[in-house]
Amino acid sequence: MEVEKESNEYFSSYEDLEVHRLMLEDEPRTLAYQNAILSNEAYFKDKVVMDVGCGTGILSIFCAQAGAKKVYAVEASDLANLAKEVVKENGFDEIIEVIHSRVEDVILPDNMKVDAIISEWMGFYLLHEGMLDSVIAARDKFLKDGGEMFPESATIYIAPCSIPSLYDKWDNLYGVSMSTFAKCLRQNKSNKPEILNVKPADLLGPQVALCWINLKENKMSDLDKYSIQHVVGARKSGFYQGLCVWFECKFPGQLNNGENGAVVLDTSPESPATHWKQTVIVLPHSYEVEEGDPIAFQLDMTRDAVNRRRYNLQVTILDPETVDHPLPCTCHMTRCILIKIFMEQQAEKELETHAKYEGNVIEDEDIDEV
Amino acid sequence: MEVEKESNEYFSSYEDLEVHRLMLEDEPRTLAYQNAILSNEAYFKDKVVMDVGCGTGILSIFCAQAGAKKVYAVEASDLANLAKEVVKENGFDEIIEVIHSRVEDVILPDNMKVDAIISEWMGFYLLHEGMLDSVIAARDKFLKDGGEMFPESATIYIAPCSIPSLYDKWDNLYGVSMSTFAKCLRQNKSNKPEILNVKPADLLGPQVALCWINLKENKMSDLDKYSIQHVVGARKSGFYQGLCVWFECKFPGQLNNGENGAVVLDTSPESPATHWKQTVIVLPHSYEVEEGDPIAFQLDMTRDAVNRRRYNLQVTILDPETVDHPLPCTCHMTRCILIKIFMEQQAEKELETHAKYEGNVIEDEDIDEV
Numbered sequence: 232m233e234v235e236k237e238s239n240e241y242f243s244s245y246e247d248l249e250v251h252r253l254m255l256e257d258e259p260r261t262l263a264y265q266n267a268i269l270s271n272e273a274y275f276k277d278k279v280v281m282d283v284g285c286g287t288g289i290l291s292i293f294c295a296q297a298g299a300k301k302v303y304a305v306e307a308s309d310l311a312n313l314a315k316e317v318v319k320e321n322g323f324d325e326i327i328e329v330i331h332s333r334v335e336d337v338i339l340p341d342n343m344k345v346d347a348i349i350s351e352w353m354g355f356y357l358l359h360e361g362m363l364d365s366v367i368a369a370r371d372k373f374l375k376d377g378g379e380m381f382p383e384s385a386t387i388y389i390a391p392c393s394i395p396s397l398y399d400k401w402d403n404l405y406g407v408s409m410s411t412f413a414k415c416l417r418q419n420k421s422n423k424p425e426i427l428n429v430k431p432a433d434l435l436g437p438q439v440a441l442c443w444i445n446l447k448e449n450k451m452s453d454l455d456k457y458s459i460q461h462v463v464g465a466r467k468s469g470f471y472q473g474l475c476v477w478f479e480c481k482f483p484g485q486l487n488n489g490e491n492g493a494v495v496l497d498t499s500p501e502s503p504a505t506h507w508k509q510t511v512i513v514l515p516h517s518y519e520v521e522e523g524d525p526i527a528f529q530l531d532m533t534r535d536a537v538n539r540r541r542y543n544l545q546v547t548i549l550d551p552e553t554v555d556h557p558l559p560c561t562c563h564m565t566r567c568i569l570i571k572i573f574m575e576q577q578a579e580k581e582l583e584t585h586a587k588y589e590g591n592v593i594e595d596e597d598i599d600e601v
Numbered sequence: 602m603e604v605e606k607e608s609n610e611y612f613s614s615y616e617d618l619e620v621h622r623l624m625l626e627d628e629p630r631t632l633a634y635q636n637a638i639l640s641n642e643a644y645f646k647d648k649v650v651m652d653v654g655c656g657t658g659i660l661s662i663f664c665a666q667a668g669a670k671k672v673y674a675v676e677a678s679d680l681a682n683l684a685k686e687v688v689k690e691n692g693f694d695e696i697i698e699v700i701h702s703r704v705e706d707v708i709l710p711d712n713m714k715v716d717a718i719i720s721e722w723m724g725f726y727l728l729h730e731g732m733l734d735s736v737i738a739a740r741d742k743f744l745k746d747g748g749e750m751f752p753e754s755a756t757i758y759i760a761p762c763s764i765p766s767l768y769d770k771w772d773n774l775y776g777v778s779m780s781t782f783a784k785c786l787r788q789n790k791s792n793k794p795e796i797l798n799v800k801p802a803d804l805l806g807p808q809v810a811l812c813w814i815n816l817k818e819n820k821m822s823d824l825d826k827y828s829i830q831h832v833v834g835a836r837k838s839g840f841y842q843g844l845c846v847w848f849e850c851k852f853p854g855q856l857n858n859g860e861n862g863a864v865v866l867d868t869s870p871e872s873p874a875t876h877w878k879q880t881v882i883v884l885p886h887s888y889e890v891e892e893g894d895p896i897a898f899q900l901d902m903t904r905d906a907v908n909r910r911r912y913n914l915q916v917t918i919l920d921p922e923t924v925d926h927p928l929p930c931t932c933h934m935t936r937c938i939l940i941k942i943f944m945e946q947q948a949e950k951e952l953e954t955h956a957k958y959e960g961n962v963i964e965d966e967d968i969d970e971v
Binding site: 422 | 615618621622625631632635657659662663666683686687690691774775776777778779780781782785786789792793
């Protein structure tokens with residue numbers, strides 16, 4: 232009874248706890264961090280680490296398990312009190328120091344710098360309600376020259392998609408037509424994008440990167456706006472109804488040996504589902520496309536002027552005739568087909584030259600270089 | 602484009618629409634209503650029906666499909682505007698009249714009475730945030746003598762259970778001990794019961810009915826408090842960690858012929874999952890029990906004095922020695938074992954008497970009657 236009473240002291244809000252429960256139960260997420268840290272044990276040994284927004288403290292504990300000398304676990308919310316207990320319960324209270332503070336206000340003893348910063352700062356479509364600004368501030372203030380960021384980079388991908396859950400069944404639901412209802416549902420999405428697990432089969436075209444964020448170098452102002460104009464050829468016939476957005480984070484790998492490749496946390500429709508799912512920007516209409524049809528769009532992701540932790544996502548449907556297509560382009564417009572054939576012929580010629588110079592050994596690497 | 606603009610007129614809040622989407626996508630729920638109505642087509646033919654809290658209007662449409670002469674579809678929220686469009690889209694605007702009003706304020710032409718009231722008023726554990734009061738008010742004001750209620754009765758069941766999701770994994774989550782976190786999670790549940798899908802295997806004892814609500818007869822004040830004191834024998838060894846609460850609704854069946862039995866909407870752990878899931882009242886501690894151990898508890902479900910749409914659920918753990926056990930009781934206390942043996946012997950004797958009087962034909966029915 233007494234133990235239960237005590238834990239009231241570090242009582243956090245119901246919502247906070249449920250969010251952290253969701254994150255802890257998200258295996259692809261938590262295992263990516265665990266792998267990234269424990270596969271770099273030799274790197275972490277005797278290092279000083281900062282965990283920005285430590286939450287329940289689990290990432291700090293992974294660092295301590297990997298041999299870190301000191302971990303500063305910074306948490307602004309009341310969850311810091313809970314993190315202290317979790318750290319104690321795991322016997323790391325000598326190594327992990329939980330600091331209940333905004334990271335911007337933290338002062339380390341002797342203005343010490345840290346070897347690595349670890350943080351799980353990602354929100355929906357990477358940047359929504361995320362705390363990347365705080366991570367960048369922490370990096371500028373606390374990271375040693377040559378220090379490591381976990382993760383070290385993040386990429387946002389987009390691809391055109393169908394959204395059957397907002398279209399298909401509503402015309403005949405239990406023998407009733409609910410089209411008006413579905414129309415309202417879709418209209419609502421113009422205010423709030425849809426968060427759902429997109430089936431790989433509902434992707435209509437290849438993905439394209441909207442941005443690549445280098446956690447070691449990008450400045451806060453770099454995050455203010457990302458834009459892309461793009462054309463893809465539909466890879467099958469179907470209904471183009473939205474843009475699917477997801478992200479991927481890469482952790483530093485092979486810091487000490489060549490055995491482990493980089494660990495990647497991938498939230499694409501093709502990867503195991505995470506609590507981030509995918510974000511879909513719903514178009515105002517459904518467009519029927521045939522295989523090879525060019526799909527041209529512009530996506531602007533702009534920080535909200537008022538709430539700096541939010542972004543406005545705006546899709547503009549473009550005319551494929553007036554937009555630059557990528558080289559090569561997968562669409563079936565005559566220009567793109569000709570360019571594609573030309574480029575393939577060039578590639579073949581170069582391969583022949585390679586083969587001439589290097590014998591018959593043509594490795595994958597060579598093909599990639601072409 | 603114009604159609605999309607128009608539908609802004611009956612724009613409902615994002616949350617409202619998502620709640621109704623969840624309910625429409627809940628097949629056991631919606632199919633139960635559809636079956637209850639369409640299996641009673643002969644009854645509904647030319648009847649006047651009221652749908653209390655019609656939402657998107659789908660239940661009213663089922664009634665119209667079943668041949669109702671007139672349906673008054675009452676909806677207090679702005680969703681009424683959407684319901685009007687859905688009704689129109691299904692060609693029933695001559696039969697279904699959507700009334701945008703609280704049902705308490707509705708006046709029907711010539712103070713007309715209706716033959717049947719249909720409503721999907723159920724909340725978590727049946728009564729949470731439900732609108733049963735409004736349904737009862739509508740019944741008293743609008744239902745003809747001998748009219749039908751869809752559903753006509755509802756039962757709340759409880760059973761002791763384990764809650765592995767709040768206990769098991771947290772001692773070793775990815776190699777980290779998160780016991781303090783789990784303790785906080787469980788503590789939070791003292792303020793807000795856990796809504797989750799309980800696995801049948803996690804039920805530790807047989808269910809018992811907390812209450813049976815007769816929609817045709819119960820008064821509003823009958824809903825103010827339900828209490829039960831009960832003892833069950835654990836049907837297997839395990840950890841007693843909570844009380845699982847669910848409900849079942851029964852619809853009028855065989856109104857016109859003997860072919861169709863009553864339709865039941867059952868939200869028990871053994872039935873297909875619904876959006877109500879089950880509600881679990883989490884105990885402050887985990888109790889290890891052996892098969893046959895008596896589990897004694899009292900559950901009080903009391904209307905909140907301030908928010909009359911909410912209930913306070915209070916569990917009291919009782920001493921099995923000082924509580925009346927049911928007859929027979931499945932627990933392994935000597936008294937109960939002896940009583941059970943005695944009752945079984947009596948039953949056997951009665952069966953023999955039956956056999957003597959009625960020959961050798963002993964049907965299930967006879968056994969049930971004993």
